[in-house]
Amino acid sequence: MCRCHTGKFYLLLNLFLRCPPGSGCTHTFCSKPKLEKCLVFIQAVIHEIQRVANTVPLSVFHCTTKDTELMGYSIPKGTMIIENLTSVLSEEGQWKFRHEFNPENFLDDKGEFVKPEAFMPFSAGPRVCLGEGLARMELFLMMVTLLRKFKFIWPEDAGEPDFTPVYGVTLTPKPYRMKNQLRTPQ
Template sequence: MPYTQAMIHETQRVADTVPLGVYHATTKDTWLMGYVIPKGTIIIPNLSSVLSDESQWKFPHDFNPSNFLNNQGEFVKPEAFMPFSAGPRVCVGEGLARMELFLILVTLLRRFKFIWPEDAGVPDYTLIIGLTHSPKPYRMGVRLRGNQ
């Protein structure tokens, strides 16, 4: 189910739920692109910049699951995909979270039909910005699929 995996990952990339990763600190004086970063400097990874970097994604500003599919339609996870932070302190639960997202999504889609209510108007994709990015509250119709 490569397209399902690609859709889940693209949702995480576009949602950019935690735009700034866990703070890090340099353990020694470090040179980066001609600048010295002294030992003990707090480093805040800007995950948003990587998740929408035009040099890393086929469609950096659009929701398009083919960002995670190769020419044969197989799922690939680019190195620039890092919603769980980066480096040696990446979230230890990433594998479990990815597995749970997949299992929950396919179970919900198999058992239920999700319907945008006719009286809800056009979806509002404006985010509530804070420590995390969250969607504005909305209503969604959910119906049990037949032949269960």
Template sequence: IDEVLEGKDHASYEDRHSMPYTMAVIHEVQRVANTVPLSVFHCTTKDTTLMGYNIPKGTFVIPNLTSVLKDEGQWKFPHEFNPANFLNDQGQFVKPEAFMPFSAGTRVCLGEGLARMELFLVIVTLLRRYQFVWPDDAGEPDYTPVYGVTLTPKSYRMYIRRREA
């Protein structure tokens, strides 16, 4: 981040092309956090067969995004946080088809493009200006989510320090 933004006051969305690891980290956070595990309801428009199951026209289908975001056949490291899930052998950012934190099908989130841009700009700005410190006395973080309509992390403490210029 510091190298790409050297001499610039602010990041631009175009800077993402020069920050493959940063993009991989942001996408991996979304994959692992999986805040909305069930997508919006869809309805089949015709009789269909999926993996040997007959699904009649008019059947409600609820995509389970967790099953895709943790699929062992889709990810190099499906059960751990590892930005390499989004990097090819040359270290370039790649977004696998299995990455769909904003829903699936024709009814994807209308705000997805704006959300991606804002995520990049906010996270890069925060990481450029601040250091996030896990307290020594806090022990290991507990990544077990709190289940509800969305998945949320458990409460925790963290220190934030301004980085030296």
């Protein structure tokens, strides 16, 4: 299970207070020339959240329509196929930091955003989630809007965050308390 450190949790909650590695940004908030680098980093953070906190561990069930061979295995017609998406999202050799939260999993050596083939929280192939594009857009807009308008503060009396998921049809976080503070315009 992924263990996020308090510093990384703070970084996630205060994303706009930090500029991405190598951006050369010296302002509290990203200035216009550095905005593109900040947005790349935000994309990396969103993708890393989806990788580490995958909400749908198993894909929709599929059934083979004909006898098939995959990597030397014979799969007869009518076989039920269940993709384990969580295993791919933490597979050895696919991620620089597979057991920890680190947005650099989605950044190349130049700080540019890259999406590895192993990243498939919406499944893969011709039956990928139809709402993927809309979901990505909404994730980005909601996260950026919330982080621009509010500071999210982990209460001092709450102790360390518990990232152990609650298992069900989907994986959900345990209930927690969070302080929200309106940011002052700069």
